[in-house]
Amino acid sequence: MAKKAQISEKDIVTFYMDYVLEHNEKPSSVYSFAKANNFEESKFYEFFGSFEAIEKHIFKVFFDNSMLALNNSAEFQKFDARNKLLSFYFTFFENLTANRSYVLHALNEHKNALKNLAVLANIRKPFTQFIKDLDIETIDIKQEQLQNFQNRALQESAWIQFLLTIKFWMDDTSPSFEKTDIYIEKSVNTSFDVLNVVPLKSVIDFGKFIFKEKMHMN
Template structure:
């Protein structure tokens, strides 16, 4: 049978995810993979440098598709920041659930090392971009370096929280991932409250004082 001359990146992604689920492992090589699905490996390399590059695209697409779906919902734009974040989580984890066979196989063995996974690099940039868009409130300190650290800490904390939720989801055996939904609500509520809590004001106040003393 002649090989296909035209094939899209989304078709290649679909083939790859199907292969991983069916064979319970990654293909041995790009050449073998392309031969199985009857297209030239040169076409694969037009879109992706490697299987890892393809996987980076998959996780970023899962997130980006969730965000697009969410922003197309009319009521989303009137949500408060916490509800926007909650809605994104619910939508993203629904997408993970739809692709759970692939995701769980692909991440098998990495459950406790999600933070170090390089295949999340584009996904992380997209998520941090979303957190930037939310423009979560920080405490006004009039000390640029502390405010910069504060904003960076919020973004990194939000990313770690998402990874922790993914770890919880990977281990969740409840029906329709009900426990994950509960975990999402409780963890988001807690983190958003922490940003506004008086104790955080006191900690930042102390940091401001120590910074000024050091400058003097």
């Protein structure tokens, strides 16, 4: 049988995700993967250097598709920072949920949690840039060095919050992942309330929610 001449990046990603879902593991080699899908091995390397590169790319596609949908929304452009961040979370997790079986495999592949997080490497920079572009109002510090430190701390804490939300979603077994929706709303609102030095009611409310859910999951 003649090899497929026209193979796109999207084709290879689709083949890879299908293989992982059907076999519950990654292919043993690029050669066997290309042979199973009837294309030349060299075509694979036109787009990716390894299977690990594909895995990182897939999560970047989830992120890019989420941002594209948001940026094409006239309503989104009118939102304040808080609602833009909420919209991002809900849109991104819709994409994850649509591909939940693959995502759970990719983020549980290794016993070492840090190795699993490596697949998210390609979205860390665009995510923190998104947080920066939100221009979230913080305490006005006149000293430039301290202001820069505060801004970096805000971006890093947002990234950690993002990772924790992914972990919560992975453990969530509620219908339509409704508890993840609650988690997102409470965590984002709490973050903004703390930044704006609003009374601690929402912080306490969020704490009670997390405690209750963790007790239930355990």
